[in-house]
Amino acid sequence: MGSIPLPSSSLLISSSSSTIFGRPSSTLSHPRWRFRKAQPLSVSCDYSCFEIRDVSYRPPGTKIDLLSQVSLSIPEKSFGLIFGRSGSGKTTLLQLIAGLSKPTSGSIYVQRYSDDGEKVKSPEPLQPERVGIVFQFPERYFVADNVLDEVTFGWPRQKGGIQLRELLASRLQKAITSVGLTGISLDKDPHSLSGGYKRRLALAIQLVQTPDLLILDEPLAGLDWKARADVAKLLKHLKKELTLLVVSHDLKELASLVDQSWRMEMGGALKREPLPT
């Protein structure tokens, strides 16, 4: 994999090849694990890839690195899944990719490719506004007493934001439709929705912003079997439209969607690894 030097103060510091070779032979042969299905040895960035390169993170005021030299490539419109033990640093990584905190070192960027597989221009920093994030148990953060207000809660209210509000409004119906909430009244109290519908609403709130990358932290946690199946089906549908990066312990339900998976090890090291059975 080649890299080009860029300013160290920037988030944008390296380029990447259009193919990654991320399945370490040591993990494949490990006797403890039987793997669910063969995943491709290489993943092709046909049009663009979200690139995370050598990202480390130490919270300000602490002396412990929560993430250590994490690298991954996520091709456009693919489904990536990160699994691993509780406390290993999965949520911390998602927060960095979403721009909610900054890496101590390393880079997060988008690399585009032309039809003939050549890199297009320089890599671009991944803009936080192009990333949607749905936190674990998103319904706990619902603030409004009706669905419409919940979806529009973060919309610009200051003077001059009308055009943007109109644009967002035009996307609202599409988002509501794509998560299958069309049968629900916009006057309904979000807290009265079923578990699965609350998750759909949380997804719709993010989809209105038309993110390029949608990050989901434990999207099936706390749901009953039917809602889990419904949300997994919805994610399969969304995968056609955008790129998904998911942290989950629910490997069985999501296995059929996964294009690439990684294990986060205690200490914050990430390794590409097929899902265990």
Ligand SMILES: Nc1ncnc2c1ncn2[C@@H]1O[C@H](COP(=O)(O)OP(=O)(O)OP(=O)(O)O)[C@@H](O)[C@H]1O
């Ligand atoms: N700002 C911080 N300062 C110090 N430690 C932190 C900070 N944020 C998170 N941690 C610690 O970092 C470790 C990784 O947390 P993180 O939530 O990323 O793990 P996780 O793999 O997502 O866990 P889970 O699966 O339980 O959600 C935990 O031990 C957590 O307590």
